[in-house]
Amino acid sequence: MKTLTAALAMGATLLFGSYAPSAPADPAAPSPGKFCTKDQEGKSASASDGTALVCAKDTDGRARWTKK
Numbered sequence: 001m002k003t004l005t006a007a008l009a010m011g012a013t014l015l016f017g018s019y020a021p022s023a024p025a026d027p028a029a030p031s032p033g034k035f036c037t038k039d040q041e042g043k044s045a046s047a048s049d050g051t052a053l054v055c056a057k058d059t060d061g062r063a064r065w066t067k068k
Helices: 003-016
Strands: 044-046 053-057 063-067
Touching: none
Parallel strands: none
Antiparallel strands: 044 053, 053 063
């Protein structure tokens, strides 16, 4: 019985001890297709995955982050 209790305790420790919640993405970070402000037009930035982006007007005339 002690062995079973010890095994269950060790299993629970391994299961819950290694749990690390992931951090949410920054909502203000630029990403492809996301709108950018007028003062950011022509400026460069990097997405969270390292993709190079530039703020440029799309076909509708609205500023969006696009891949370089």
